[in-house]
Amino acid sequence: MNTSPQYQLITKRILELVETNGYKRGDKLPPERKLAEQFHVSRNCIREALRTLAEAGVLESRHGDGTYYKGTDFSSIMKTVTSAVSRHHERIGEIFELRHMLEPQIAALAAKRITREQLDALKAVVFDQHQAVLKQQDDSQQDGRFHRILAEAANNTAVLEVLDASQALIDDTRIAPLRNESRGLASVTGHMRIVDALENGDSEEARKAMEDHLCEIEQTTMN
Amino acid sequence: MNTSPQYQLITKRILELVETNGYKRGDKLPPERKLAEQFHVSRNCIREALRTLAEAGVLESRHGDGTYYKGTDFSSIMKTVTSAVSRHHERIGEIFELRHMLEPQIAALAAKRITREQLDALKAVVFDQHQAVLKQQDDSQQDGRFHRILAEAANNTAVLEVLDASQALIDDTRIAPLRNESRGLASVTGHMRIVDALENGDSEEARKAMEDHLCEIEQTTMN
DNA sequence: TGTTCATATTGGTCCAACCAATTCCTGTTT
DNA sequence: AAACAGGAATTGGTTGGACCAATATGAACA
Numbered sequence: 001m002n003t004s005p006q007y008q009l010i011t012k013r014i015l016e017l018v019e020t021n022g023y024k025r026g027d028k029l030p031p032e033r034k035l036a037e038q039f040h041v042s043r044n045c046i047r048e049a050l051r052t053l054a055e056a057g058v059l060e061s062r063h064g065d066g067t068y069y070k071g072t073d074f075s076s077i078m079k080t081v082t083s084a085v086s087r088h089h090e091r092i093g094e095i096f097e098l099r100h101m102l103e104p105q106i107a108a109l110a111a112k113r114i115t116r117e118q119l120d121a122l123k124a125v126v127f128d129q130h131q132a133v134l135k136q137q138d139d140s141q142q143d144g145r146f147h148r149i150l151a152e153a154a155n156n157t158a159v160l161e162v163l164d165a166s167q168a169l170i171d172d173t174r175i176a177p178l179r180n181e182s183r184g185l186a187s188v189t190g191h192m193r194i195v196d197a198l199e200n201g202d203s204e205e206a207r208k209a210m211e212d213h214l215c216e217i218e219q220t221t222m223n
Numbered sequence: 224m225n226t227s228p229q230y231q232l233i234t235k236r237i238l239e240l241v242e243t244n245g246y247k248r249g250d251k252l253p254p255e256r257k258l259a260e261q262f263h264v265s266r267n268c269i270r271e272a273l274r275t276l277a278e279a280g281v282l283e284s285r286h287g288d289g290t291y292y293k294g295t296d297f298s299s300i301m302k303t304v305t306s307a308v309s310r311h312h313e314r315i316g317e318i319f320e321l322r323h324m325l326e327p328q329i330a331a332l333a334a335k336r337i338t339r340e341q342l343d344a345l346k347a348v349v350f351d352q353h354q355a356v357l358k359q360q361d362d363s364q365q366d367g368r369f370h371r372i373l374a375e376a377a378n379n380t381a382v383l384e385v386l387d388a389s390q391a392l393i394d395d396t397r398i399a400p401l402r403n404e405s406r407g408l409a410s411v412t413g414h415m416r417i418v419d420a421l422e423n424g425d426s427e428e429a430r431k432a433m434e435d436h437l438c439e440i441e442q443t444t445m446n
Numbered sequence: 447t448g449t450t451c452a453t454a455t456t457g458g459t460c461c462a463a464c465c466a467a468t469t470c471c472t473g474t475t476t
Numbered sequence: 477a478a479a480c481a482g483g484a485a486t487t488g489g490t491t492g493g494a495c496c497a498a499t500a501t502g503a504a505c506a
Contacts, residue, residue, distance in 0.1 A: 055278040064467030094381040158317040287498030
């Protein structure tokens with residue numbers, strides 16, 4: 001037989017606990033001793049499960065304080081494997097390709113589903129980005145935020161998670177920017193066109209605008 | 224002071240050990256008890272570090288055997304991505320949507336990149352599927368294989384991993400079949416059209432064919 | 447040569463205690 | 477009443493030793 005070790009089962013049960021009790025990001029879990037008692041296993045076993053979940057980015061333990069539900073935060077996980085990622089620079093192109101597949105359709109979906117608030121947030125971000133560019137500051141923060149809000153507006157968490165992970169990979173490999181003013185302005189213009197399409201609820205135009213935007217970025221990146 | 228817990232330090236030291244000693248994929252690490260002695264920490268602490276590395280995909284422990292170096296391949300990184308997907312199995316609709324975003328573009332890419340051998344494999348699968356349908360057998364195996372070969376032909380491991388994860392989820396939830404002869408034949412016809420487009424290297428037609436194919440499936444699934 | 451079985455090795459689990467960081471209450475001071 | 481200081485309670489981090497369970501190994505056997 002190939003029975004799973006107990007700590008793996010416990011891992012799942014803790015996840016269940018979190019889900020069925022509707023834990024939200026930042027909530028504190030019961031102390032290890034309680035969990036051990038509740039699941040009828042040793043505290044040791046609980047801790048191994050917690051280490052697993054911590055590495056997976058689901059939880060975070062703070063000495064003397066407690067264990068917290070982190071939601072799914074990828075950037076922290078990625079840090080632990082950064083060294084590994086660096087050995088796979090050649091694959092980063094695939095990640096870009098993956099994003100290139102998703103983003104235009106996200107834009108199209110968002111055109112149908114975006115809320116008033118999200119649209120406003122988007123406009124605010126583009127505004128901020130414009131300011132940053134004009135001041136010759138780094139606008140990568142705003143740029144990332146723009147794409148993230150869009151993914152949220154598409155209202156599909158699965159896609160959102162995939163995109164977040166991709167972004168984390170890209171960030172971590174520091175492939176990044178080469179940002180200058182002309183490139184920044186082009187980015188702002190692209191974003192404005194997308195926002196415009198969203199405002200009109202025009203799916204096709206949104207898709208196309210995003211498509212063009214990404215192509216432009218790719219060209220200026222591959223200098 | 225904000226000293227890291229010991230198990231985190233041990234995690235790094237184990238990685239060092241692996242690197243400096245030139246461990247290769249599949250090599251066996253020293254037993255936990257040795258490691259504990261060598262690093263002057265408790266075996267418990269070692270184990271927590273091992274759990275962390277195991278979750279990161281670097282190591283694998285086998286009961287009664289030993290702990291092995293798994294190497295750090297790309298898929299271990301993507302595991303992070305795919306695990307995100309798998310935490311959302313309740314949202315099966317989103318998963319379908321995700322696939323719907325990817326598959327047509329995969330078809331388009333595959334039209335440019337597919338090899339002779341892959342095209343042959345594709346034809347063989349469609350052939351088998353046709354046989355299965357005519358014999359009123361379940362063709363889900365062939366159907367899955369078709370989409371997988373296509374993803375391989377697109378030659379993008381990142382996308383492939385995401386799709387595999389999605390497929391596993393769909394399989395898992397047994398949403399599936401409702402397969403009957405007319406639906407099966409429609410599927411075969413759809414696949415044939417896609418193969419035809421691939422053979423001609425026609426990206427756009429491949430995309431469209433896949434798009435239509437998916438729409439048809441969705442309709443017949445939502446009975 | 448091939449099989450079986452005892453044994454050693456190794457990961458998995460448990461317990462009970464103690465260390466260390468943080469929080470929280472309580473009493474004091476201002 | 478507000479601010480502060482200090483100690484107790486809570487909670488994660490670590491330890492050592494014991495035992496269970498799966499696997500590998502090698503010797504005895506057919």
